[in-house]
Amino acid sequence: MNLLLEAKSTHLKSEIKVTGSKSETNRLLLLKALFPNITLANTSNSDDSEVMQKALAGSDEIVDIHHAGTAMRFLTAYFAVSEGREVVMTGSSRMQERPIKILVEALAQLGVEISYEKEVGYPPIKIKGKKVTASKVTLAANVSSQYISALLLVASKLENGLELTLEGEITSIPYIQMTLALLNDLDIQTRFEGNVIKVYPKETVVAKEMVVESDWSSASYWFSIAALADTASITLSSYKQNSLQGDSALIAIYEKMGIQTTFDGNKMTLVKQPNFKYETLNFDLNNTPDIAQTIVVTCLGLGIGCHLTGLHTLKIKETDRLEALRIELTKLGANISVTNDSLTLGLSETINSNVKIATYNDHRMAMAFAPLALKVPIIIENAEVVSKSYPDFWEDLKQLHFEVSTL
Incomplete structure (x- = not known):
């Protein structure tokens, strides 16, 4: 199943319940x-x-x-x-x-x-x-x-x-x-x-x-969407401020991409800060390699560079995620290089539209690239792979005025 994703609004406000971790x-x-x-x-x-x-x-x-x-x-x-x-x-x-x-x-x-x-x-x-x-x-x-x-x-x-x-x-x-x-x-x-x-x-x-607390890796895609929107207030549940999950590092990482995170009970709200000044980002993801794909795609969408290290385990995941990122980001016009344990994204002024993103039987490839629809129409191949970790992802995406069409 191939899906065409297009954003009908870049001003986002919604509440999403994310599946358990x-x-x-x-x-x-x-x-x-x-x-x-x-x-x-x-x-x-x-x-x-x-x-x-x-x-x-x-x-x-x-x-x-x-x-x-x-x-x-x-x-x-x-x-x-x-x-x-x-x-x-x-x-x-x-x-x-x-x-x-x-x-x-x-x-x-x-x-x-x-x-x-x-x-x-x-x-x-x-x-x-x-x-x-x-x-x-x-x-x-x-x-x-x-x-x-x-x-x-x-x-x-x-x-x-x-x-x-x-x-x-x-x-x-x-x-x-x-x-x-x-x-x-x-x-x-x-x-x-x-x-x-x-x-x-x-x-x-x-x-x-x-x-079970809701899944922080799954939350990463909503952080990315909030960062790439013009305005955003996205509430996610059920999350803990003092989480056991390493990917809760998203709060500190996305703060550097203009996202302020607040908690009210078990609900977490992501708000995009206006007039935020971006800079090239450097992150060691040795403790949180599963969010690397989301971060690099967000950086491409924001038009900023990044250097990510600590990624050696990505080569033995559902696919060789480093090589998969290099191939798919290059299709979009990105200037990207990878080693066995790192990834460097240069500045990109434009993003190619209507690009078909191969997912390599990897759920995170499908979901990490989806937020780019806020910038250009994008096609996700074999989109059903999201069922591996987040079966409701495409339906949840529609709540934020994304048009999701089967090709």
Whole structure:
């Protein structure tokens, strides 16, 4: 499905309810599988979360998680410690190109037996679940935080807990802290000192309702829209001022693009500041790589340059996001260069209109480029990919006077 996006007004005022955080939901779904007496509210309606829920509830020997990278990593750890369970974890062709070796080797340190069905280091993988008594694992610190969180989520159910030593500079600390905070909410004891994380064993938890905060990565597109409008007052719910989600860094980042953020209870309002003076921006996104696409597109729309670093994990996402950004932004007339871990956008005076943006089976490519419709008509190819994290995105966009037409 290809969509033509055109903005019918650049003066925006609306209120949007954003689906629950995919990151929090998937962590809590796994914890609920381990501790069935907890209940969940405001869970994400994303494809990834539905895939995760289905896999945890099912008893199939083959578990296909399609494009869901978080589910692949979290479920690998879950099935590895599910005593007596044997499964083959597989996914889409792209998922079979995304590395899993680091997590498999970490689980092997705990004595778990995992073998590769095709290419060494990549799904599909065969897991023979077992009771784990070993409790020490060493892992490179600069890998995807999902490998680390996968181990931490199952750690309290190991007979002796887990002591995880991270070697080198740690990537995406906020996501690790989110995992630990959710464990702490369930009174599971943890300790994070220096490069060592310890999770203590816990057989049962007290029954409790866990309410999922709305997704900050999904909020990023509304920050971008507010920045690119002539005037904007956009209210989003349900958000916390002191969020567990690392992407709440959006508030400080978009302040440098003229957006003032205020809170009233669980509602967050984004207001564009008049006569704001823009300058070239430099951001280290080591802790928040998922918002890089949104930021660089916003900068293009504002006609300002940016230099983004800390992006090395983007090459192993749904697509090689750095290369995808280079290709698609170049189509729009941007002056852009990328390395293995950075992106530089030069000043662009004009934006080419009616450009077809390829999405590469990547939900964030589709949504990150959509705000540019405030500047020029734009075509998003395979627009249905947004269902991976934010199925209601196109309908929500219409609330802000965007015309969304199927081609």
